[in-house]
Amino acid sequence: MRIIKSLAVIFLTLNFFSCDEDLSKDFKVLVEGKSKTFTNSEVLKASIKALKDHEVNSVDIKFQGELLKVQLSESFSIDLSQLKLGDHKLDVILDINGEEVKLSETIKILNDDSPKLYTYEIVNTYPHDISAYTQGLEFHADTLYESTGQRGESSLRKVNYKTGEVLKHVELDQFYFGEGLTILNDKIYQLTWQSQEGLVYDLETMDLLSKFAYSESKEGWGLCNDGEQLYKSDGTNKIWILDPESLEEESYIQPTTHKAVLNQMNELEWVEGKIYANTYQKDGVVIIDPKNGAVEGVVDFRGLREKVKQHSNLDVLNGIAYHKSTQRLFVTGKNWNKLFEVKLIEK
Incomplete structure (x- = not known):
């Protein structure tokens, strides 16, 4: 009886940790260039890379209210010329076997012209x-x-x-x-x-x-x-x-x-x-x-x-x-x- 209880505890503990696993650490946002700072005359180019094998059903990119749908490792680009300046979140939403995983990067957009x-x-x-x-x-x-x-x-x-x-x-x-x-x-x-x-x-x-x-x-x-x-x-x-x-x-x-x-x-x-x-x-x-x-x-x-x-x-x-x-x-x-x-x- 004690063995069964112990096995049950082990099973529940393993299950708990598997449910709480942070899958966002298994992916990386790759932004082209030396930094994540751009001007509004530039185009942001990036891709999403998997660091571990996962079955990814979809990848959504959200930036300043715009939505892009891309494939894993597929490069995407965003024209910054019509967007708001400042610090903004680039959100990546991954669907991994029905589970939503979110990544975020802060992108800084500066004005191309000096005042x-x-x-x-x-x-x-x-x-x-x-x-x-x-x-x-x-x-x-x-x-x-x-x-x-x-x-x-x-x-x-x-x-x-x-x-x-x-x-x-x-x-x-x-x-x-x-x-x-x-x-x-x-x-x-x-x-x-x-x-x-x-x-x-x-x-x-x-x-x-x-x-x-x-x-x-x-x-x-x-x-x-x-x-x-x-x-x-x-x-x-x-x-x-x-x-x-x-x-x-x-x-x-x-x-x-x-x-x-x-x-x-x-x-x-x-x-x-x-x-x-x-x-x-x-x-x-x-x-x-x-x-x-x-x-x-x-x-x-x-x-x-x-x-x-x-x-x-x-x-x-x-x-x-x-x-x-x-x-x-x-x-x-x-x-x-x-x-x-x-x-x-x-x-």
Whole structure:
């Protein structure tokens, strides 16, 4: 009886280990080239190699929503020119006697072109509330709307940009740290930093209408819109694309140059089909193609901070607003006493 029990235990143990065997180790993704980094002018070429004998029924390749069906050891290629830039998973799904085995490789796609470099010319200077810890800035017609941060001091403001007068002021609950804002379909959307939710207001009354939860993004940084969708940064290398009705994060782009994938994109502004993003703690703004994340330009705003009142609470450049009718760009910073109307000049 003891022998039978022992044999049963051995059988069950062997069966347990066979079921838990990691078959993915028996296969390898072979990517042509010296690395898994490409530019968007290249073609990714690869194949799947079996390191041990297995009966493979099918091989599926998934990359950025596209599906390829190939044979084991058969080479395949992916044209990268129309795909999003950044770090993306190349998933290989093998069917081995009805069991699904998954392999993954991270492929980095860089922009083929280096960004254009810009400097600036100050066109006009306007007063700005020095106590405003600016997080978001956006024009609606000729009126400037501003979101400010710091716990216990966060607010939503309606501002006369020419005089700096705050026309209307809504205080946020002390629980919130205000972040970016944008205006779409007569509603104001305002992010909060680490509370994992955003706020929605009526544009006319500035009454709070509702709140929305974040999903994969855990923080709120910058916000803008293209007239249809919202774009949200969260401090990572992702800019999330939100559905305008549900406000769910549907997809994302990654700001990418010819050398690297960037992170810490802060305040966002939609300017003539491009996303302008302030890089947190940097005196610069990057210009991003919203289709694939390509960084097409970098604006050097060094020297601007020295033109405002110097004081102990003075902080970094943050706040980009585009005035559509004049096609002028306005920038300010956290606790700056000036708002600058600027013209960009290509170096």
